[in-house]
Amino acid sequence: xxxxxxxxxxxxxxxxxxxxxxxxxxxxxxxxxxxxxxxxxxxxxxxxxxxxxxxxxxxxxxxxxxxxxxxxxxxxxxxxxxxxxxxxxxxxxxxxxxxxxxxxxxxxxxxxxxxxxxxxxxxxxxxxxxxxxxxxxxxxxxxxxxxxxxxxxxxxxxxxxxxxxxxxxxxxxxxxxxxxxxxxxxxxxxxxxxxxxxxxxxxxxxxxxxxxxxxxxxxxxxxxxxxxxxxxxxxxxxx
Numbered sequence: 001x002x003x004x005x006x007x008x009x010x011x012x013x014x015x016x017x018x019x020x021x022x023x024x025x026x027x028x029x030x031x032x033x034x035x036x037x038x039x040x041x042x043x044x045x046x047x048x049x050x051x052x053x054x055x056x057x058x059x060x061x062x063x064x065x066x067x068x069x070x071x072x073x074x075x076x077x078x079x080x081x082x083x084x085x086x087x088x089x090x091x092x093x094x095x096x097x098x099x100x101x102x103x104x105x106x107x108x109x110x111x112x113x114x115x116x117x118x119x120x121x122x123x124x125x126x127x128x129x130x131x132x133x134x135x136x137x138x139x140x141x142x143x144x145x146x147x148x149x150x151x152x153x154x155x156x157x158x159x160x161x162x163x164x165x166x167x168x169x170x171x172x173x174x175x176x177x178x179x180x181x182x183x184x185x186x187x188x189x190x191x192x193x194x195x196x197x198x199x200x201x202x203x204x205x206x207x208x209x210x211x212x213x214x215x216x217x218x219x220x221x222x223x224x225x226x227x228x229x230x231x232x233x234x235x236x237x238x239x
Contacts, residue, residue, distance in 0.1 A: 013049070016040055017057045023215070024065020025072075026121065032183065034117075034152055034217040041156020055153060062145040063138070066114075066124050070137055073128030081125060089209030090125055098126030107139035114144025117222040118190065118213030155221060186218030187211070193227050 019036060023029050037058060044051040073081055082092050102110060102123065110132075113123040123144075127137045190210035198206060213226060 013053060013057050016054065017061045020058050020061035021065045024062050024069065026065075026069045026125075028211075028215055030215070032186070032215060032218040034219050034222055035183070037149060037152035038156040038159065038219065041153040042160040044153070045157040045160040051153070055149060059142075059145060059149055062149065063141055066141045066145065067138065069124050070128040070134075070141075073125050074131065078129065081129075085125070086205070086208065089205065089212035090122060091205060094122060094209075095126060095129055098122045099130040102126045102132060103130045105140075107136055107143060110137065110140025111143030111147065114141060115147045116225055117217035118193070118209070118226040120144070120148075120216055121212055151221065152219075155219065182220075183218055186223060187214045189223050190214050190218070190226065193223070 016036065019029070019031070020033065023031075023033055023036075040049065040054050040058065043049045044054045081090065082095065085091065085095060102113075105113070110123060110127065114120045124141070127140075187210065190213045191206060194201070194206045194209045194213070198209070201209070217223075217226070
């Protein structure tokens with residue numbers, strides 16, 4: 001995580017925008033999106049970044065990247081996704097099931113699915129495959145991304161405040177050790193969640209879907225949302 005901190009220090013908002021844009025397009029960079037959001041929120045809480053600027057930059061990256069992924073899946077990337085998506089946990093069966101669900105969903109339903117960790121990637125891809133109207137998709141994308149980002153800015157500010165109240169803790173090595181442990185534990189928890197949600201799936205599919213979900217989120221709150229995602233409009237066992 002030291003490298004992430006140095007990267008953000010060196011390039012600031014431009015680095016944040018570029019990293020989140022690339023991740024939102026679907027490139028599997030091995031840094032969970034929520035870790036970046038929490039780090040940015042913490043820096044904003046410390047006064048190193050302007051809150052509204054950081055929030056707007058990430059929101060633009062999330063929406064812009066999601067739209068690029070939607071456009072690619074809708075057109076030139078459609079065949080590639082069906083052929084290679086399984087390696088990212090997006091199997092043809094999962095994509096077809098999700099496409100059927102989003103066709104019946106409005107902006108709010110799509111937004112709630114995009115808000116749910118582990119479902120976002122399948123939802124964006126499914127919207128492109130289903131040929132959803134751009135206005136409906138973008139509205140849902142903004143709703144879901146805005147809520148997801150707001151949650152992490154709140155958590156980042158809260159965590160920074162709590163750490164700051166403990167003398168010496170915020171600046172020692174312990175926070176990095178804790179964060180590293182959470183990343184490892186988070187992946188293991190996603191494997192368990194996916195196995196419980198898709199008991200009939202193969203081990204390879206479960207691991208691929210767990211890694212895909214881990215790329216989106218790994219904080220305890222996100223893991224809880226992922227575990228409860230059967231209640232969402234696009235549940236993992238149906239996508």
